[in-house]
Amino acid sequence: xxxxxxLTKRFNGHVAVNDLxxxxxxxxxxxxxxxxxxxxxxxxxxxxGFLTPDAGEARVNGASVATDPIAARxxxxxxxxxxxxxxxxxxxENLDYFSTLGGRRHTREELLALLKRAGLPAEAADRxxxxxxxxxxxxxxxxxxxxxxxxxxxLDEPTSGLDPAASHEFSLLLRKLAGQGVAVLMATxxxxxxxxxxxxxxxxxxxxxxxxxxxNDIKHVDLEKLYLKHLRA
Amino acid sequence: xxxxxxxxxxxxxxxxRVAWVMLVLFAAALGYGLxxxxxLAGQQREIAVAISKDKESFHAQLREYLGRxxxxxxxxxxxxxxxxxxxxxxxLLATGQSDLSPGHESVVLWKLAAPAxxxxxxxxxxxxxxxxxxxxxVLVWLFPLFLLAMVYDLMAGDRxxxxxxxxxxxxxxxxxxxxxxxLARALPILALAALATLVxxxxxxxxxxxxxxxxALAVVLAYGLFWVALAVAVNVVxxxxxxxxxxxxxxxxxxxxxxxxxxxxxxxxxxxxxxxPELVAAGRKASGEAEKRGGDLLNSFxxxxxxxxxxxxxxxxxxxxxxxxxxxxxxxxxxxxxxxAQLAQQQTAVGRWRFVSPAIxxxxxxxxxxxxxxxxxxxxxxxxxAFKQTVADFYTPKIHRREPLTMADYERLxxxxxxxxxxxxxxxxxxVGLAGMLVLTGALGLWAWRRLRPSRLEPLSx
Ligand SMILES: Nc1ncnc2c1ncn2[C@@H]1O[C@H](COP(=O)(O)OP(=O)(O)OP(=O)(O)O)[C@@H](O)[C@H]1O
Ligand SMILES: [Mg+2]
Numbered sequence: 001x002x003x004x005x006x007l008t009k010r011f012n013g014h015v016a017v018n019d020l021x022x023x024x025x026x027x028x029x030x031x032x033x034x035x036x037x038x039x040x041x042x043x044x045x046x047x048x049g050f051l052t053p054d055a056g057e058a059r060v061n062g063a064s065v066a067t068d069p070i071a072a073r074x075x076x077x078x079x080x081x082x083x084x085x086x087x088x089x090x091x092x093e094n095l096d097y098f099s100t101l102g103g104r105r106h107t108r109e110e111l112l113a114l115l116k117r118a119g120l121p122a123e124a125a126d127r128x129x130x131x132x133x134x135x136x137x138x139x140x141x142x143x144x145x146x147x148x149x150x151x152x153x154x155l156d157e158p159t160s161g162l163d164p165a166a167s168h169e170f171s172l173l174l175r176k177l178a179g180q181g182v183a184v185l186m187a188t189x190x191x192x193x194x195x196x197x198x199x200x201x202x203x204x205x206x207x208x209x210x211x212x213x214x215x216n217d218i219k220h221v222d223l224e225k226l227y228l229k230h231l232r233a
Numbered sequence: 234x235x236x237x238x239x240x241x242x243x244x245x246x247x248x249x250r251v252a253w254v255m256l257v258l259f260a261a262a263l264g265y266g267l268x269x270x271x272x273l274a275g276q277q278r279e280i281a282v283a284i285s286k287d288k289e290s291f292h293a294q295l296r297e298y299l300g301r302x303x304x305x306x307x308x309x310x311x312x313x314x315x316x317x318x319x320x321x322x323x324x325l326l327a328t329g330q331s332d333l334s335p336g337h338e339s340v341v342l343w344k345l346a347a348p349a350x351x352x353x354x355x356x357x358x359x360x361x362x363x364x365x366x367x368x369x370x371v372l373v374w375l376f377p378l379f380l381l382a383m384v385y386d387l388m389a390g391d392r393x394x395x396x397x398x399x400x401x402x403x404x405x406x407x408x409x410x411x412x413x414x415x416l417a418r419a420l421p422i423l424a425l426a427a428l429a430t431l432v433x434x435x436x437x438x439x440x441x442x443x444x445x446x447x448x449a450l451a452v453v454l455a456y457g458l459f460w461v462a463l464a465v466a467v468n469v470v471x472x473x474x475x476x477x478x479x480x481x482x483x484x485x486x487x488x489x490x491x492x493x494x495x496x497x498x499x500x501x502x503x504x505x506x507x508x509x510p511e512l513v514a515a516g517r518k519a520s521g522e523a524e525k526r527g528g529d530l531l532n533s534f535x536x537x538x539x540x541x542x543x544x545x546x547x548x549x550x551x552x553x554x555x556x557x558x559x560x561x562x563x564x565x566x567x568x569x570x571x572x573x574a575q576l577a578q579q580q581t582a583v584g585r586w587r588f589v590s591p592a593i594x595x596x597x598x599x600x601x602x603x604x605x606x607x608x609x610x611x612x613x614x615x616x617x618x619a620f621k622q623t624v625a626d627f628y629t630p631k632i633h634r635r636e637p638l639t640m641a642d643y644e645r646l647x648x649x650x651x652x653x654x655x656x657x658x659x660x661x662x663x664x665v666g667l668a669g670m671l672v673l674t675g676a677l678g679l680w681a682w683r684r685l686r687p688s689r690l691e692p693l694s695x
Contacts (some may be wrong), residue, residue: 050402070405071404073402078402083399100234141399
């Protein structure tokens with residue numbers, strides 16, 4: 001469960017996240033749409049405790065990010081827009097390193113299986129990440145998110161850089177995780193994927209939630225038109 | 234978990250070619266420093282052995298001669314006695330003063346008033362700059378550089394590249410992460426330094442060096458940890474690997490190059506090194522005056538010491554010389570004491586201000602523990618002075634009374650044997666130095682820890 005309560009963040013007087021209330025329950029995939037600079041990444045940073053809010057609170061499965069940041073982070077799997085890894089480590093080693101940091105040891109077989117689930121070609125797993133493409137690094141990030149077995153997933157444009165097939169596989173994975181009771185917050189510009197994967201769609205404008213729709217309720221609405229309507233309003 | 238991460242950090246380090254180059258270069262520097270120190274220590278040991286052999290054969294001859302007949306004391310006194318400072322307990326650790334001061338002095342009855350040639354000078358902190366390539370130089374100067382080459386980028390680079398965000402998002406306590414990495418990356422260089430210290434200890438004088446060596450090891454590690462803590466602190470604030478490297482480079486210049494020079498200049502200004510020519514001139518002046526009054530001096534001496542008056546009050550040249558010399562000694566004594574006091578004052582000031590830079594504290598502690606520092610040479614100088622008095626006390630009455638030296642005197646002949654400083658003295662100095670370094674290290678660590686609380690990641694993750 002991911003929760004923000006009247007969450008507010010300002011940067012030098014400019015309000016990036018404005019009195020934001022969100023509640024993403026287990027099994028929900030919440031797609032956060034919004035133009036550049038709307039505050040999507042800032043919201044994710046606040047949930048990770050990487051930013052200190054000026055007002056309000058963020059919670060992960062009930063744990064307050066402000067007072068118990070380590071516990072909150074341990075319950076989060078996070079895939080950034082650009083998964084940055086150690087180029088001198090192989091894919092397996094990177095996965096091993098970061099998942100151990102989160103307090104989980106895996107055997108080599110488990111790590112290889114995770115990378116496979118994330119769609120990384122088997123031959124790449126023992127290659128240095130320095131030789132990876134952006135999409136391959138992204139897949140290591142997905143494997144890492146799987147490795148944490150967290151009940152909350154934060155995704156910041158996770159499929160950017162993935163080819164259509166990988167992107168499709170990721171959708172399937174996401175739905176499966178939601179089926180297992182994971183709460184997902186996904187910041188994205190991909191209206192198509194949002195419509196496909198999300199159970200709810202939120203539109204963020206200037207740090208405020210301008211629209212919040214259950215995907216089922218807008219099945220027959222053109223999402224692009226709806227989004228643009230919000231932008232012009 | 235922690236040990237697995239430690240292993241992974243080491244593996245990451247091992248993938249950097251620079252790390253291997255640094256390790257090899259450091260090993261070479263340590264080896265060269267030890268070899269240099271070993272050469273000097275070997276030469277000094279040879280000298281000490283040669284002197285003691287000479288002494289033994291002289292005494293054997295003397296004994297044999299006295300067994301047959303008595304001997305004019307002037308003949309023996311003229312030969313003099315060598316006062317020898319035994320080889321330092323851990324000479325390879327630091328050359329210290331041992332290449333300035335001979336560590337032995339010939340004590341000759343006729344020359345007792347001449348100022349000693351043993352120079353025991355201020356442990357000039359900028360001697361660090363003199364480029365003497367001994368083990369202490371490698372440790373104080375180069376060790377931090379090699380260490381920093383490994384640990385300058387602990388977190389700053391991760392912050393720049395974005396791996397830090399991913400790492401912190403896993404829910405690791407930032408300070409724990411930083412410390413583990415710092416220790417893993419420092420480990421190879423620290424281990425090499427520790428190993429070299431133990432090697433230096435193996436060539437120490439046998440027996441009684443275990444405590445010194447243990448402390449030296451602690452000093453080396455504490456000094457290394459100080460630099461690691463500094464790298465940790467810099468990485469807390471640095472936004473890029475390059476800026477961390479620049480800051481740490483500047484810190485090295487400041488602490489290793491500038492601080493010792495500044496301290497030396499300040500100490501020289503506040504407590505100027507006493508002038509040796511002044512001491513020599515005072516001696517000349519006193520002996521000139523005393524010689525003019527030679528006859529009077531002798532007469533008054535015999536008035537004060539009638540028991541020493543020779544038969545018929547007919548003093549010979551030797552008796553006159555000794556009387557003049559005694560007078561010169563008394564006249565010069567205050568000047569000599571002032572000279573020594575000034576040196577001691579300088580050294581005390583250095584001791585007090587050594588924590589301006591751990592480089593100074595470490596160098597002081599290493600020379601002290603090696604037994605090549607100011608204090609052991611000072612102890613030697615003081616004991617030689619006392620020994621001169623013993624020599625004078627032994628021969629002077631015999632020469633005045635023209636008593637021959639007999640077999641009965643053989644056992645009572647003045648012989649110099651150096652008493653090492655009480656262990657408590659050097660122990661205290663070294664322990665204070667060590668504690669000071671640990672306090673500095675702890676302060677840096679505490680500061681970093683307070684800056685890196687898990688709830689205060691905003692400065693890190695943006
Ligand atoms: N560290 C920062 N310092 C100052 N301003 C910031 C900082 N981070 C974000 N901002 C500002 O906050 C606002 C929201 O930025 P944010 O990155 O959250 O947008 P976003 O919705 O993720 O945009 P994008 O779609 O481009 O990723 C922007 O105006 C941005 O300039
Ligand atoms: Mg963004």
